[in-house]
Amino acid sequence: MSFPLLTVTAAVPAVGAILTAAVPAARRTAAKWLALLVSLATLVLAAVVFARFEPGGDRYQLTESHAWIKDFGVRYELGVDGIGVALIALTALLIPFVILAGWHDADPLETKSSRWRPTQGFFALILMVEAMVILSFEATDVFLFYILFEAMLIPMYFLIGGFGDRAHAGSDENAAAQRSYAAVKFLLYNLVGGLIMLAAVIGLYVVAGNFSLTEIAEARANGSLEMATSTERWLFLGFFFAFAVKAPLWPLHTWLPNAMGEATAPVAVLITAVVDKVGTFAMLRFCLGLFPEASKWATPAIVVLALISIVYGALVAVGQRDIKRLVAYASISHFGFIILGIFAMTTQGQSGATLYMVNHGISTAALMLVAGFLISRRGSRLIADYGGVQKVAPVLAGTFLIGGLATLSLPGLAPFVSEFLVLVGTYARYPVAGIIATTGIVLAALYTLVLYQRTMTGPVKEEVRTLPDLRPRELAVVIPLIAVLIFLGVFPKPLTDVVNPAVQHTMSDVQQKDPTPEVEAAK
């Protein structure tokens, strides 16, 4: 038996989580360092996965398969394609920065009793989320995926509800209430999605007799598994609904601004940059892979919803007064792009969507974490409480601007590559949708530059006058993220190399070919 690399990559953060949680109350700092080391070890493992993956090889590689629940045909079955590899890399890359950025976010307040161990809990929960997310990118068994999809809600719930942003304007009691509202809303929305998915998972089992993604897809392709049109559509909708809540897609998005607004900045990054990607990833892998006909059937409606997300998310972002909620709505707009790219059903669109997942994760992390540093200095999330920050903290302002420029997809930074691919891929299939989506590039500039102008430029506000510039720990978070954004903006080849073959498979799942250019078609 070969070395179970995928299991180990997920198991290291899981075991690390348990160890971190077990660190004695007084040894807070040790717990932090332990968590950081575990996340770095995971990053190394993810790099090994990336290196071992052969772009030209089998669709699913590094596979592992063990019987789990024989009666139901549930197997512990893992395997990665290029899309999974890219997203595992993203997850493993971001977690060390999330931990480093949240270094002091869970330091206990003095009023609490000494047995209270929030620090250990905070970092253990982050690692637990990492483990589950990585495993969900690896699972090729539908049931295993479902369990992970649901289970990651628990640590996320506690991260949102238990470690809110201390920088809330208003009384502590009010803040706690807001926070618990946000956490419960997050949980309920996702639970409802999950329950509907559970029904679809069971339905799929009834139809197919097992849970193996590869087996079902193969049986469907060679015709040994027939599915009635209406059955396929219902099952598709069950899966899609859950993923659309998580992604999130308009109009199921309203939990995200609450959750990202109330959570600490690193947890907000965890939500939007990592956990939500499971939703869009699953659309590609499960919706398109298991239900190709139904996917095509639903495409027009989904394209419309994605366009609404893009434009609506951006417009609502412009009107936000709270920095973190603004970033949340910007993310909703970006998830619209990802979903649009997936359902454009072109190689450019789907490759673009996959790159978009990675790039959005990194750019949002850069922007949000710097925003978090800013908020922790001034103790307010309100845009109106800032002004002239660039004068007192030029490095903070500069990095914030770069994060913003990445968010508005400036060429030279990674998100441009993915956004342009999504646009061109969409345009090739649906010209009108492509043009509507293009308005996103103006709107993104609007919300980003308005945010920058109101917080960073102009006369220096009195309360801002004494804010210190970025500290070494904070620079250690921001600089590598910016470096990755620039590298992938100029040289995205390492990613496209692994993603392209996977997208070819997805395209053949749905039996779609790219539209031929007009000039060639005429010949």
Added chain:
Amino acid sequence: MENLIALLVGAPLLGAAVLLCGGRRLDKSGHWLGTLLAAVSFFIGLALFADMLGKGAEDRAMHQRLFTWISVDGFQADIAFQLDQLSMTFVLLITGVGTLIHVYSIGYMEHDERRRRFFGYLNLFVAAMLLLVLADNFLLLYFGWEGVGLASYLLIGFWQHKPTAATAAKKAFLVNRVGDMGLSIAIMLMFTTFGTFAFGPVFAATDEASEGKLTAIGLMLLLAACGKSAQVPLQSWLGDAMEGPTPVSALIHAATMVTAGVYLIVRSADIFNAAPDAQLVVTVVGAVTLLFGAIVGCAKDDIKKALAGSTMSQIGYMILAAGLGPIGYAFAIMHLVTHGFFKAGLFLGAGSVMHGMNDEVDMRRYGGLRKYMPVTFATFGLGYLAIIGFPGLSGFFSKDKIIEAAFAKGGTEGWILGSVTLLGAAITAYYMTRVMLMTFFGEKRWQPDAEGHAPHPHESPKSMTIPMVLLAFGSVFAGAFFGIGDRFVAWLEPVTNFEHGHPPISAGAITGATVAVMVIGVGIAYLQYGRRPVPVVAPRGSLLTRAARRDLLQDDFNHAVFVTGGTHLTRSLVYVDHTLVDGVVNGTAASVGGLSGRLRKLQNGYARTYAVSMFGGTAVLIAATLLMRAV
């Protein structure tokens, strides 16, 4: 030799990286480094130019491919450069004028504590602009296109503590992004039409594409050009962009970046040649902007805004010429180069005046400065004579050719376009004479600044006057050098093709008319501003004057529709999102599962218990079933 092309971009890019990341250590030397690297780029450009001249006219294009930028099945974009005669012209203009303006800025920004950063941004601009003109495909061009937009944003807003500067920077970026939408869509159209967006394959395949597609591509490219080159209807940002330091106005918002739209159209000549409808729209946009900018330029009292109106108008000439097709491309670029000299010189002169006048920009508070700033006066004066088309100077040659070509378009269109260009020449002479008289002649109307310091005008330091002198040299001689014997046309011909236009009236008559309208324009301005004292406070003025002061109300329109309308839209959407969407989704959930009622009763803690128990229940149920079965 072609391996040097990447260094053209690389040198200033390195400068930008070092200066922006280098920290305080470089505060003392940064401006020298920035200037040096701009100059390095210029000398590499000269070496390549010399090499190019040594080859036959048809073999001069050079290519350098660095690596594949984006590769997805069917979609390939390279980081690859193409240096032909058209790009070469721009390279020399950008690095030449760019280096002079770096030198000028050493003196101009001497007292600014963020001078190092200023030079970093200038280097960034030069690198991005070179990328724009050297790219061998439209996506890489787009990279440079947005890069210069970023540099422009950073430099307009360089004095970020001034709210007006920050607003102007944001406005410039946003309006440009509207144009960028056009460029994006044009590239998408090319991709779906040709399967590529690299210059060579696209231009080779234009006769296989339908005219409808080509027209659409042309119009989208025009939209992009309107944004970057401040053409109607996307011109509103340029006046506000004068908030930036004056060297920036000279380099970016007069000589180079704003002419990128002209480059884009001339570069895409093969597309436009096959899309006459798009060409017609190009000429109309050029003609409208030519008059629009000139009229605005007549009414402004702020010296930089008057010059900005003039820039808009002069680029209108270039766009119009570019819309004329092979009879106009070469002249569009020729005017672009001569304009680069004299307009950069005029802006540097304006900066020199401001430098000596406590940063005053209101020409009504100038007057009589010729005695106090002789070098500035002389160089500004030569630039003035060049732009109004004084016979023998640069502007005379380049503008006259455009007027001729406009008439040569033929038919009613030719007469209309020709007349517009003549009218524009008259207005140009008028507003430039007005600037000249108000600034350097007449009574002293100097006023103390806000802190009560009376101005003590003085000549600027050598680092500022030498670039002005060199640019004045170009303003005087470039036109004759290019124009006599059709040297410039012959140089560009392999890239843009050239057809001799045949105007319905003789070329001599057109030249005569051009000179005549110039004299009329100068004369009227002299009667108004030379013979009579200039009031320090602007008179109320006619309806047209008042409208022109407000950019012909176009800004008011934008404000009412986009700013006010947009604010209402976003506010109502925020409200809708908060109440309606959230409410409906929660409500639906409530009716389905009774969940949302709990959400609302959150304060008493029910919902949390409920959610946890529901979740816990599901989990336990599943886990129990599975484990029982599994064992």
